[in-house]
Amino acid sequence: MRHGGGRRSDPIGREAKTMEADKSGPDDEPGISREEREDVEEHQKLRAPLVYEIIRAEGEKELRRPVASLWWSGVAAGLGISFSVVAEGLLHRHLPDAPWRPLVENLGYCFGFLIVVLGRLQLFTENTITAVLPLAKTRTARNFLLTGRLWGVVFAANMVGTMLFALSAVFVGLYTADQLGGLFAIAHHLMAKTPMEMLWHAVPAGFLVAAMVWMMPSAEGSEFWVILSITYLIALGDFAHVIAGSAEAFLLLLSGEIGVVKTLFGFLVPTFVGNVLGGTLLFALLAYGQVKEEL
Numbered sequence: 338m339r340h341g342g343g344r345r346s347d348p349i350g351r352e353a354k355t356m357e358a359d360k361s362g363p364d365d366e367p368g369i370s371r372e373e374r375e376d377v378e379e380h381q382k383l384r385a386p387l388v389y390e391i392i393r394a395e396g397e398k399e400l401r402r403p404v405a406s407l408w409w410s411g412v413a414a415g416l417g418i419s420f421s422v423v424a425e426g427l428l429h430r431h432l433p434d435a436p437w438r439p440l441v442e443n444l445g446y447c448f449g450f451l452i453v454v455l456g457r458l459q460l461f462t463e464n465t466i467t468a469v470l471p472l473a474k475t476r477t478a479r480n481f482l483l484t485g486r487l488w489g490v491v492f493a494a495n496m497v498g499t500m501l502f503a504l505s506a507v508f509v510g511l512y513t514a515d516q517l518g519g520l521f522a523i524a525h526h527l528m529a530k531t532p533m534e535m536l537w538h539a540v541p542a543g544f545l546v547a548a549m550v551w552m553m554p555s556a557e558g559s560e561f562w563v564i565l566s567i568t569y570l571i572a573l574g575d576f577a578h579v580i581a582g583s584a585e586a587f588l589l590l591l592s593g594e595i596g597v598v599k600t601l602f603g604f605l606v607p608t609f610v611g612n613v614l615g616g617t618l619l620f621a622l623l624a625y626g627q628v629k630e631e632l
Contacts, residue, residue: 415498
């Protein structure tokens with residue numbers, strides 16, 4: 338046996354240290370157990386490249402869904418988001434005409450988005466980021482065609498959904514005259530904007546919806562509050578959303594208060610362009626730009 342400088346062998350002490358090392362693992366910090374390290378990892382924020390990959394993977398799935406699935410989900414989304422107009426209109430009708438009324442009635446705008454997003458229905462403006470991230474990474478003719486197919490089917494289906502809502506409101510009599518008065522008041526406020534105002538007010542709406550989609554992977558358990566806060570800001574800022582706003586435009590169109598030209602070129606076209614600019618060119622491409630070197 339080797340005796341090193343008078344030091345005595347302590348096999349029991351060495352065994353205890355070995356057992357402690359095995360328990361903690363080679364990567365554990367001193368004084369932190371394996372369970373505590375797992376808690377730390379669980380509470381760490383998702384890195385931007387991981388958020389990108391989560392949304393890109395979701396976009397890949399959406400691009401390959403059957404047309405029928407996209408269509409019926411899009412129609413349901415158009416109907417669902419129309420309840421933003423219903424909730425806003427009902428609050429408008431029941432609240433007193435006071436300076437604070439918009440602060441409360443704009444909460445109604447969130448209802449339709451909660452139905453659509455938590456129900457995982459196909460909403461066009463959400464697809465301005467989920468479908469574009471796969472395209473930004475792999476710019477092939479096939480991906481361009483798949484993205485165009487997704488956008489076209491979902492947008493048309495959303496329009497059918499909001500038109501069905503407007504038809505039921507104007508001709509079927511689902512709402513009382515008093516309730517319709519509130520809905521029409523909300524619609525007239527939107528359609529009082531000029532086409533150029535529609536376009537510029539649609540840009541931040543597209544950006545905010547895309548930001549909401551980007552935030553969702555990190556918002557596990559808090560999705561309700563993310564949707565509520567973002568859509569409330571859209572309503573409070575008087576920004577224009579092409580799908581939610583189309584329900585209002587179709588109400589006025591079917592009641593004869595505006596014409597087809599006003600509906601198309603005074604609302605749909607400029608708002609569509611503004612939402613795409615804000616959601617795709619501003620947010621989606623900036624989101625890709627910040628992570629492309631890390632992928």
